[in-house]
Amino acid sequence: MxxxxxxxxxxxxxxxxxxxxxxxxxxxxxxxxxxxxxxxxxxxxxxxxxxxxxxxxxxxxxxxxxxxxxxxxxxxxxxxxxxxxxxxxxxxxxxxxxxxxxxxxxxxxxxxxxxxxxxxxxxxPNLIIGAPDLKANNLKEAIEAARTQKMTYGTAGAGTTPHLSAERIFKLEGKVDIPHAPFTGAGPATQAVIGSHIPLASVALSAAVQNVQAGQVKGLAVTSKDRVKALPNVPTARELGLGEADDTxxxxxxxxxxxxxxxxxxxxxxxxxxxxxxxxxxxxxxxxxxxxxxxxxxxxxxxxxxxxxxxxxxxxxxxxxx
Incomplete structure (x- = not known):
């Protein structure tokens, strides 16, 4: 019962x-x-x-x-x-x-x-940007400069795809080791580049597209297969001979x-x-x-x-x- x-x-x-x-x-x-x-x-x-x-x-x-x-x-x-x-x-x-x-x-x-x-x-897509006073005008030129100059690059943090995109491009394609400086987000990383506190950053395109358009930072490369409409003058990493990946x-x-x-x-x-x-x-x-x-x-x-x-x-x- x-x-x-x-x-x-x-x-x-x-x-x-x-x-x-x-x-x-x-x-x-x-x-x-x-x-x-x-x-x-x-x-x-x-x-x-x-x-x-x-x-x-x-x-x-x-x-x-x-x-x-x-x-x-x-x-x-x-x-x-x-x-x-x-x-x-x-x-x-x-x-x-x-x-x-x-x-x-x-x-x-x-x-x-x-x-x-x-x-x-x-x-x-992911976007690699450069400080306004960076002499390089695209990512290939920045990689060549990094062979003789001390550089670091910022991201929204370790484990973000912009971090991995940059590591793959720098180490596997460019054969150069550029130290990583993680931030708490893409916003702070972008601001550090705007202020020339660091020379490079790899961020999601959305985080810095308006800064590139305004001339506050340099657009060095996008990691998409094709150029993006919002930044028609920024080359793809593929165009620059830096791999075939389409990273987003x-x-x-x-x-x-x-x-x-x-x-x-x-x-x-x-x-x-x-x-x-x-x-x-x-x-x-x-x-x-x-x-x-x-x-x-x-x-x-x-x-x-x-x-x-x-x-x-x-x-x-x-x-x-x-």
Missing amino acids: FRATKIAALNVALAAMLVATPGLAQDYPNKPVKLLVAFAPGGPADSIARIIGQKLNDRWKQTVVVENRGGAGGNIAAMQGAKADPDGYTILVTTSAFAVNQTLTKNPGYTPGDFKAAAVVATT TWVVFFVPARTPDAVIQKINADVNAILKDKDTEDQLEKIGFMAVGGSAKEAESYVQQETSRWGDIIRRIGLEAK
Whole structure:
């Protein structure tokens, strides 16, 4: 009798959970949502969070707060996001550093299994920039100068794809060792180049496209297959004979792994709807991004493929995990 009562109670609880999940999606969000950005203001993750966050705010009629937690190549925010309540009210906004750090960092503080990808939002090529007083006018000239001059280059942090793009180009293609100076985000790295505190930086194009257009920094090369419309005078690394890779930085929205599927689907559907909006497309294109979108399942598959691809590149370059 006691056993039957326990089984009956368990069945009631399970039924309640099944009923509650669709209800949770229907009610979501009914309070403020936090976009936990893994890098400092001014970089690609921050730019995307603010554009999409405002649109979600309008769509959901709920406050969407952007919180920047830069540091450790995105790992600090990822660790915090992994520990968040799995209810959809904390969304980690990070870049391809999420995939890179699984190989580059010995103990990043989280695993891919701690998260589910809710949406691949956008991608942008990587861009290598030079200080205004740098004599070199393109990346090939900068590499030649680095053979006789002491240089460093900045990035948004170790483990970002601009970091790996630069390492691959400098070490494998240019056969030169230029020391890396990690910052907490692409914004601070770009500002350091503007002020000539460092001669070079490798950042997502979106972080410095307007600075190149304004003449505040030199655009030395983009890592895309073709030149980008926003910077038609900046050559590709391919044109300069520096490899055939087509490297991009992507921005993905992640939620804790135990977040209900119905909530993930809600986030995914609303982000996709926003990405199809002409105003969103125009805002993204203005800063050098291309909207992606797609299902949550496709987002999961994409992140897995990128994790494998960048892992192979890290091993080829020979970067040591820290």
